Amino acid sequence: MKILVAYSSKTGNTRKLAEAIHLVLPDADLCPMASAPNPAQYDLIFMGCWIDKGTADLEAQAFMAKIHDKPVALFFSLGAYPDSAHAAECQETVSGLLASCSVVDRFMCQGAIDPELIEWMKALPKDHGYGPTDSRKKLWKDAETHPDKDDLKAVSNWATGVLAAV
Incomplete structure (x- = not known):
């Protein structure tokens, strides 16, 4: 095959x-x-x-x-x-x-999430769907490894x- x-x-x-x-x-x-x-x-x-x-x-x-x-x-x-x-x-x-x-x-x-994407999301307002909320920050950290x-x-x-x- x-x-x-x-x-x-x-x-x-x-x-x-x-x-x-x-x-x-x-x-x-x-x-x-x-x-x-x-x-x-x-x-x-x-x-x-x-x-x-x-x-x-x-x-x-x-x-x-x-x-x-x-x-x-x-x-x-x-x-x-x-x-x-x-x-x-x-x-x-x-x-x-x-x-x-x-x-x-x-x-x-x-x-792991592209660092450039994380920086972009960090600049968004917290109430934006991809904004830097506590749960989103945890997701970024969890994904790192x-x-x-x-x-x-x-x-x-x-x-x-x-x-x-x-």
Whole structure:
């Protein structure tokens, strides 16, 4: 089975997840989406992105538009807590971008938030939806260490399970 692990990563979070997947699937091709080969030549695609405004980043969206009639295992990182309603909405939104494919499984974990984005949010009024409230400051702090070793182990186990199931 020919496998591609393609990812888009702004801060390195999703790249770390992709590299952890590649450690357990060493025969897979690993590459950033910007330099990924034609996905049509693969039997299974592990596709990783980061979340921007509730959906896949633009580079990932462009790559996803090239994938048709393939099994895809979707993984992503986001600044929100993985058990949040926002994270669940992101899973559905990103999966919907792969409508012509079979999304065989999904994995997400919290990732450190881009420091530039945090600085932008700190400048917002507290009553703004993304303003620097105490709960938002806690989220930023909690996200700093992710993906951590537990996240990397979890994504490795997930990838192994996906491969066994397809």
